[in-house]
Amino acid sequence: MNTKRHTLKGSVWERVGDVLVVACDPSVQIELEDPDGQAETLLAAMSAGPWTLEDLQQRLAHQGTMVPIADLEKAVAALDSLRLLVHSDQPDPGGLVGDERYFSNMAFFDLFASLECSRTGYQQRLLEAHVLQLGTGGVGSTVLQHLAGLGVGRLTLLDCDVVEQRNFARQFLYRQEDIGRSKVQRAADWVRSFDPRIQVDVVEGRVTGPDDVAALLPGVDAVSAGIDHPNEVDLWVNEACMEAGVPFVRAGISGSRLGYFSVDPGNSPCLACSQKADTEIASGAGIDAAATRLSGKLPQVNRAIGPVAGLLGSMAAFELLRYVTRYEAPQAAGVHVFWDAANHLAQRRKPFQADSHCRLCQQARMRTARFFKAAA
Numbered sequence: 155m156n157t158k159r160h161t162l163k164g165s166v167w168e169r170v171g172d173v174l175v176v177a178c179d180p181s182v183q184i185e186l187e188d189p190d191g192q193a194e195t196l197l198a199a200m201s202a203g204p205w206t207l208e209d210l211q212q213r214l215a216h217q218g219t220m221v222p223i224a225d226l227e228k229a230v231a232a233l234d235s236l237r238l239l240v241h242s243d244q245p246d247p248g249g250l251v252g253d254e255r256y257f258s259n260m261a262f263f264d265l266f267a268s269l270e271c272s273r274t275g276y277q278q279r280l281l282e283a284h285v286l287q288l289g290t291g292g293v294g295s296t297v298l299q300h301l302a303g304l305g306v307g308r309l310t311l312l313d314c315d316v317v318e319q320r321n322f323a324r325q326f327l328y329r330q331e332d333i334g335r336s337k338v339q340r341a342a343d344w345v346r347s348f349d350p351r352i353q354v355d356v357v358e359g360r361v362t363g364p365d366d367v368a369a370l371l372p373g374v375d376a377v378s379a380g381i382d383h384p385n386e387v388d389l390w391v392n393e394a395c396m397e398a399g400v401p402f403v404r405a406g407i408s409g410s411r412l413g414y415f416s417v418d419p420g421n422s423p424c425l426a427c428s429q430k431a432d433t434e435i436a437s438g439a440g441i442d443a444a445a446t447r448l449s450g451k452l453p454q455v456n457r458a459i460g461p462v463a464g465l466l467g468s469m470a471a472f473e474l475l476r477y478v479t480r481y482e483a484p485q486a487a488g489v490h491v492f493w494d495a496a497n498h499l500a501q502r503r504k505p506f507q508a509d510s511h512c513r514l515c516q517q518a519r520m521r522t523a524r525f526f527k528a529a530a
């Protein structure tokens with residue numbers, strides 16, 4: 155006998171002809187074909203408190219509807235795939251449900267909870283996660299505030315700069331009295347005072363090659379890359395993360411073009427693939443090639459005002475949240491997502507072109523294949 159008790163999430167429904175429209179959120183409306191009313195009867199039985207399959211069968215039988223357990227199992231699987239069901243007796247050893255600190259997170263994760271992972275399960279993944287933040291400047295300091303708010307359990311921060319007056323248009327965790335002091339130390343102090351439960355480690359220094367990043371990766375679940383200099387730094391982060399199998403998210407601005415992307419080793423093309431394709435485009439003929447060459451010749455101007463850093467920091471933090479919790483698939487894996495600040499923030503997505511000869515991608519795919527083979 156299956157004694158696991160399940161609950162239907164807070165849902166409402168309304169019949170429109172043969173279709174049952176079910177809603178559990180303004181943006182989640184599900185249409186169920188229900189010409190004979192069986193789905194509606196089932197939902198009504200499920201909404202009358204927690205149930206096991208046997209309970210459900212009895213509730214339906216009381217209403218004169220006899221349904222075999224095997225059919226109920228199929229219905230439960232179908233409703234679970236729509237994320238309408240949760241376990242009633244999910245263990246909560248950390249007391250997260252009643253902890254006001256995570257009140258909003260619980261409400262957010264409730265939308266994505268299923269029989270596979272509960273809302274506390276998602277929060278637990280955050281609490282157990284270790285994120286490496288490279289750079290605590292314009293975008294990095296904003297990402298950091300979001301990660302702390304989400305309750306990421308461990309953060310390692312790297313930066314080499316001091317706080318300057320010019321930072322104040324977009325870096326809101328620093329204070330006037332911090333000017334001249336180490337940015338990364340002040341950022342760590344901010345995290346500790348914001349939430350003393352978060353473990354913060356600090357690295358004061360520069361990234362001078364892939365080895366500097368690789369040395370910090372053991373135990374890290376995801377990397378937030380926010381260093382702008384030198385130009386090669388993103389490729390160094392890419393190389394280290396690809397070799398270690400750690401996903402990374404990069405957000406930044408070039409002129410009026412805001413953008414972010416992520417790399418999911420073994421599952422998405424990497425930045426080296428993308429840059430090789432861009433180099434090939436720039437060496438060609440035609441308008442696209444000329445435009446690519448010209449943008450490379452333009453002087454680098456940092457136009458990142460506060461709302462820009464805020465937008466990019468939020469998007470990067472969202473993508474990191476996806477990697478750490480897997481509440482949904484990464485949305486920018488192997489895709490440049492751009493917003494044009496000179497054109498009403500118009501959005502454009504440009505997928506990376508995979509390079510079939512890329513050594514880093516080949517290695518990462520082999521490692522992923524070995525992992526699944528070992529797990530099988």
Ligand SMILES: [Zn+2]
Nearest residue numbers: 424427512515
């Ligand atoms: Zn690659």
